[in-house]
Amino acid sequence: MATKxxxxxxxxxxxxxxxxxxxxxxxxxxxxxxxxxxxxxxxYKEYTDLRKLRTYLKMLEISTEMRKTCIKAKDIYAIxxxxxxxxxx
Numbered sequence: 001m002a003t004k005x006x007x008x009x010x011x012x013x014x015x016x017x018x019x020x021x022x023x024x025x026x027x028x029x030x031x032x033x034x035x036x037x038x039x040x041x042x043x044y045k046e047y048t049d050l051r052k053l054r055t056y057l058k059m060l061e062i063s064t065e066m067r068k069t070c071i072k073a074k075d076i077y078a079i080x081x082x083x084x085x086x087x088x089x
Contacts, residue, residue: 002025002026002027003027003029003030004018004021004029005030005037006029007031007032008031008033008038011029011041018041022042022043023043028040028041028046029041029042
């Protein structure tokens, strides 16, 4: 995937074109301020894939911690279910 770098001021002028190029050319666009990256524009599919990946990695982290502490998912489920049932009363 190609990466294009633009300044904030140029990005403001050509925002619609940047979006069209990002989708059509499947490219990431890094937006800079005074030469430093401050944001990125990327195709929506890439964004959703990154969100899924971040969620998956977080789940792996939780799973690892649960294994270290010998906590089982079924125990957490039972406790959570009990708490929810008590709130309904």
